Amino acid sequence: MSQTNPHPESEMMRLGYDPHLASGSVKPPIYLTSTFAFKRVEDAEQYCQVINNLRPKREDEDFSNTYIYGRDTNPNLAVFEKRMAVWDGSEACAVFDSGMAAITAVFMAFLNPGDVIVFSEPCYGCTDFVLKHILTRFGIRPVGFRLRDGNAGLRAALAQPGVSEHLRMIYAETPSNPTNAMADIGECVALARKTSRPDRRTLVAIDNTFLGPLFQRPSDHGADLTLYSATKYIGGHSDLLAGVCAGPVELLNEVKLMRAMFGTTCSPHTAWMLTRSLETMKLRMEAQQAGARVVADYLARHPAVERVYYLGHLAAGDEQRAIFDRQCLGAGSMISIDLKGGKAAAFAFLNNLKLFHLAVSLGGNESLAEHPATMTHAEVDPEDRIEGGITDAMVRLSIGIEHPDDLIADLAQALAHCA
Numbered sequence: 036m037s038q039t040n041p042h043p044e045s046e047m048m049r050l051g052y053d054p055h056l057a058s059g060s061v062k063p064p065i066y067l068t069s070t071f072a073f074k075r076v077e078d079a080e081q082y083c084q085v086i087n088n089l090r091p092k093r094e095d096e097d098f099s100n101t102y103i104y105g106r107d108t109n110p111n112l113a114v115f116e117k118r119m120a121v122w123d124g125s126e127a128c129a130v131f132d133s134g135m136a137a138i139t140a141v142f143m144a145f146l147n148p149g150d151v152i153v154f155s156e157p158c159y160g161c162t163d164f165v166l167k168h169i170l171t172r173f174g175i176r177p178v179g180f181r182l183r184d185g186n187a188g189l190r191a192a193l194a195q196p197g198v199s200e201h202l203r204m205i206y207a208e209t210p211s212n213p214t215n216a217m218a219d220i221g222e223c224v225a226l227a228r229k230t231s232r233p234d235r236r237t238l239v240a241i242d243n244t245f246l247g248p249l250f251q252r253p254s255d256h257g258a259d260l261t262l263y264s265a266t267k268y269i270g271g272h273s274d275l276l277a278g279v280c281a282g283p284v285e286l287l288n289e290v291k292l293m294r295a296m297f298g299t300t301c302s303p304h305t306a307w308m309l310t311r312s313l314e315t316m317k318l319r320m321e322a323q324q325a326g327a328r329v330v331a332d333y334l335a336r337h338p339a340v341e342r343v344y345y346l347g348h349l350a351a352g353d354e355q356r357a358i359f360d361r362q363c364l365g366a367g368s369m370i371s372i373d374l375k376g377g378k379a380a381a382f383a384f385l386n387n388l389k390l391f392h393l394a395v396s397l398g399g400n401e402s403l404a405e406h407p408a409t410m411t412h413a414e415v416d417p418e419d420r421i422e423g424g425i426t427d428a429m430v431r432l433s434i435g436i437e438h439p440d441d442l443i444a445d446l447a448q449a450l451a452h453c454a
């Protein structure tokens with residue numbers, strides 16, 4: 036082990052917590068308190084000025100162990116955020132009570148009436164709804180680009196009248212839920228830099244839920260902010276809801292202010308659970324990835340399957356494969372399939388699975404299957420759903436850590452009902 040630069044998985048066991056400040060307890064206690072006592076009111080005054088962004092923190096000030104109120108932060112959140120920032124390769128991190136809370140805090144922190152946000156399609160159904168039906172109520176213009184059109188689609192969105200002059204954010208969910216289509220993060224960053232002006236920088240925010248933080252690190256490619264539904268791989272056991280935003284301190288201060296003002300702060304108990312989960316995240320994600328490859332190979336050979344959407348099967352020469360090679364470190368464990376026989380076949384398959392649970396969500400250690408068109412993406416306008424490649428024949432699979440032979444046996448018996 037290098038003493039100066041331990042690997043992230045080693046940092047997960049110790050960073051940001053000293054057992055000797057808590058009776059030697061090897062694991063952090065859960066700080067179940069809503070409020071924190073100060074010794075002197077002058078200390079409270081200085082701290083409040085900094086957390087409310089009324090002035091920057093001075094070099095000689097250390098607030099790393101100062102807390103005021105649970106809606107701002109808490110020691111359990113601080114430990115998790117330090118460790119998560121290591122995995123993400125970012126300066127700072129904020130943890131929320133859901134992925135949607137993290138995403139909407141970023142929108143609220145940086146978008147103003149008159150701004151344009153260019154975003155990738157398809158994306159998670161609730162994100163799509165917020166962009167098209169909520170931000171528009173506040174005078175923010177969402178302009179979508181279809182991932183299947185590649186970088187040409189992104190450039191065409193930026194070339195639409197009135198877009199580049201008012202562009203404040205490029206938002207990409209990559210790989211996308213549920214098609215596994217990818218956005219080119221480097222290209223988003225290059226185009227954002229081109230449209231930035233001294234008085235208005237275009238930010239790039241990436242939803243890294245499907246691959247991150249193990250198999251994709253958007254900050255390495257210049258993204259300003261990285262978002263996660265921590266409900267998925269980071270939590271990893273389908274027993275909590277949480278979200279993460281990671282990035283530079285300067286931007287995270289704005290995001291944390293929104294979190295405190297809207298009250299979407301993660302609870303101490305959830306932050307403790309997430310800290311526990313980070314200890315095994317690498318093991319889980321690698322095991323899930325290995326199982327997914329076996330399952331995807333099986334599905335690609337099955338006669339009832341029309342198409343497999345899996346990052347490990349991208350063909351050489353495909354633009355998507357070039358993006359994958361540039362920005363991904365692994366194919367992850369999300370697979371979608373189109374079944375021959377359309378919606379009826381998809382429903383027959385789902386109703387007959389026994390080991391896979393028929394459930395939304397993903398990234399947990401158990402395998403899940405769902406029908407995006409009628410479940411996770413039901414709120415997406417039908418035309419956009421079809422344009423985005425979400426067919427009625429599509430089933431999305433999240434592969435867990437069960438033995439791949441058992442998963443394949445379950446898939447085989449369920450696929451036999453599709454004919």
Ligand SMILES: Cc1ncc(COP(=O)(O)O)c(C=O)c1O
Binds near residue numbers: 276
């Ligand atoms: C890609 C993606 N982003 C964001 C979210 C929202 O996360 P949460 O359900 O934790 O609010 C989800 C949820 O499924 C998702 O799949």
